[in-house]
Amino acid sequence: MNVQFKNAKILKTRDDHGFEIVDGELWVKGNEIFYIGDGKDAEHTDCQDPIVWENPIDCEGNLLIPGFKNAHTHTPMTFLRSYADDMPLQDWLTKQVFPKEAQLTKEDVYWLDILGVMEYLTSGITSNFDMYLFPVENAKAFRDCGFRSVQTSGINNFSYSVKEVEEHYLAINEMGELNSFILGFHAEYTTSKEIMQGIGELAHKYKSPVFLHNAETKREVAECKERWGMTPTALTDALDLYRFGGGGYHMVHMEEADFEIMKKRNLFAVTNPCSNLKLASGIAPIKRYLDENIPLAIGTDGPASNNALDFFREMYLMTALAKVREEDASCVPAEEVLYAATAGGAHAMNLTDCDRLAVGKKADLVMIDLNQPNMQPENNLVKNLVYSGSKSNVKLTMVNGQILYKDHQFRIGFDPKEIYDRANAIISRMN
Numbered sequence: 001m002n003v004q005f006k007n008a009k010i011l012k013t014r015d016d017h018g019f020e021i022v023d024g025e026l027w028v029k030g031n032e033i034f035y036i037g038d039g040k041d042a043e044h045t046d047c048q049d050p051i052v053w054e055n056p057i058d059c060e061g062n063l064l065i066p067g068f069k070n071a072h073t074h075t076p077m078t079f080l081r082s083y084a085d086d087m088p089l090q091d092w093l094t095k096q097v098f099p100k101e102a103q104l105t106k107e108d109v110y111w112l113d114i115l116g117v118m119e120y121l122t123s124g125i126t127s128n129f130d131m132y133l134f135p136v137e138n139a140k141a142f143r144d145c146g147f148r149s150v151q152t153s154g155i156n157n158f159s160y161s162v163k164e165v166e167e168h169y170l171a172i173n174e175m176g177e178l179n180s181f182i183l184g185f186h187a188e189y190t191t192s193k194e195i196m197q198g199i200g201e202l203a204h205k206y207k208s209p210v211f212l213h214n215a216e217t218k219r220e221v222a223e224c225k226e227r228w229g230m231t232p233t234a235l236t237d238a239l240d241l242y243r244f245g246g247g248g249y250h251m252v253h254m255e256e257a258d259f260e261i262m263k264k265r266n267l268f269a270v271t272n273p274c275s276n277l278k279l280a281s282g283i284a285p286i287k288r289y290l291d292e293n294i295p296l297a298i299g300t301d302g303p304a305s306n307n308a309l310d311f312f313r314e315m316y317l318m319t320a321l322a323k324v325r326e327e328d329a330s331c332v333p334a335e336e337v338l339y340a341a342t343a344g345g346a347h348a349m350n351l352t353d354c355d356r357l358a359v360g361k362k363a364d365l366v367m368i369d370l371n372q373p374n375m376q377p378e379n380n381l382v383k384n385l386v387y388s389g390s391k392s393n394v395k396l397t398m399v400n401g402q403i404l405y406k407d408h409q410f411r412i413g414f415d416p417k418e419i420y421d422r423a424n425a426i427i428s429r430m431n
Contacts, residue, residue, distance in 0.1 A: 003056075006058050008062065010036055010063075013339070013356035019335060024036065026357065069344075083427065109134045116128075122405060127346075136172060146402050146404055146412060155199065165183070182246075214236070250281065252281055271284045271299070277321070300314055363401040368389070369392075
């Protein structure tokens with residue numbers, strides 16, 4: 001598909017984590033951004049033949065931004081949305097989540113993934129970093145929707161083997177450009193040392209980063225220190241898991257030595273503010289990460305612990321909570337938040353070809369409706385996005401050059417009612 005976006009404001013990302021906005025046109029040829037400019041210059045094309053526009057779009061002055069990268073998700077947990085709430089994390093996991101997940105089939109996961117993708121698109125999310133059961137089935141669902149997904153293993157003491165993780169890694173990385181796989185495991189507190197070492201061996205073999213849930217709660221860190229005499233960050237570093245990078249999800253309860261390890265290994269901190277609040281896990285030290293130049297990304301976590309997949313809410317809370325934690329209203333500026341939500345997440349997920357709007361990058365983008373009260377006046381559109389933006393402002397979501405959501409209509413090849421009916425039938429079967 002060749003798409004010409006005309007009369008647009010275009011958000012361009014700078015390497016210093018800042019942004020600039022230009023007026024003009026953005027052209028998509030196939031699955032890549034082919035041109036950004038005023039549409040009048042003669043050097044805007046290297047094609048000998050004129051481009052045939054299947055779909056010229058008049059943006060009417062609305063804003064094009066790079067798609068949000070949801071850097072920590074458990075997408076099929078849509079079936080437990082609002083099912084097991086108002087419980088401590090350990091009870092929530094062991095008494096509600098794990099028993100219900102044990103009843104899921106591969107077919108269940110497929111349909112629950114599609115429900116999650118629909119919600120992602122309404123929030124301007126163009127890719128996710130998913131950890132869940134049945135990775136190959138997940139990949140099929142994401143691919144069938146046209147959605148870009150990176151997966152990581154959730155292996156633990158109660159799931160599949162290291163050998164199966166390797167099989168998932170090889171299979172999914174061969175499934176096409178919309179699917180990829182990075183190594184990881186669920187968490188230190190659910191995973192034996194032998195399994196962690198096995199994942200480390202695979203990481204060395206395939207030169208893969210490693211990701212895991214890390215330092216989410218005080219209890220997790222304290223019990224790890226009782227078992228091993230060190231924090232989860234120190235333990236995983238001592239096991240040489242980060243030779244090729246990686247990072248952790250949540251990263252709330254950090255000690256001084258942990259920050260040094262993250263800097264040394266160039267690890268990503270993926271913050272999940274809504275989930276951490278709802279489960280009373282704590283507030284991540286975002287300002288410290290920025291001060292130490294530790295790369296940041298943002299994730300919603302799963303729809304059972306959030307319970308929404310709303311990136312505008314995540315962005316607002318990332319900065320607002322940091323300001324309260326530090327008692328400093330000037331810390332964690334909007335520009336750093338938007339960078340973490342877009343380029344930061346893309347880099348954590350090794351999606352460097354769709355981290356920003358630029359010629360040659362993949363066409364993963366979102367149109368933001370500025371003609372709504374919450375986006376006016378246009379004093380500073382970056383701050384509007386972070387502090388007052390809403391899912392209601394998402395007018396269009398494009399992934400890999402394909403429009404998957406436009407004007408509240410899904411274009412993923414599935415009937416929304418069928419997806420809703422299937423999701424309700426799955427949880428009803430378990431009750």
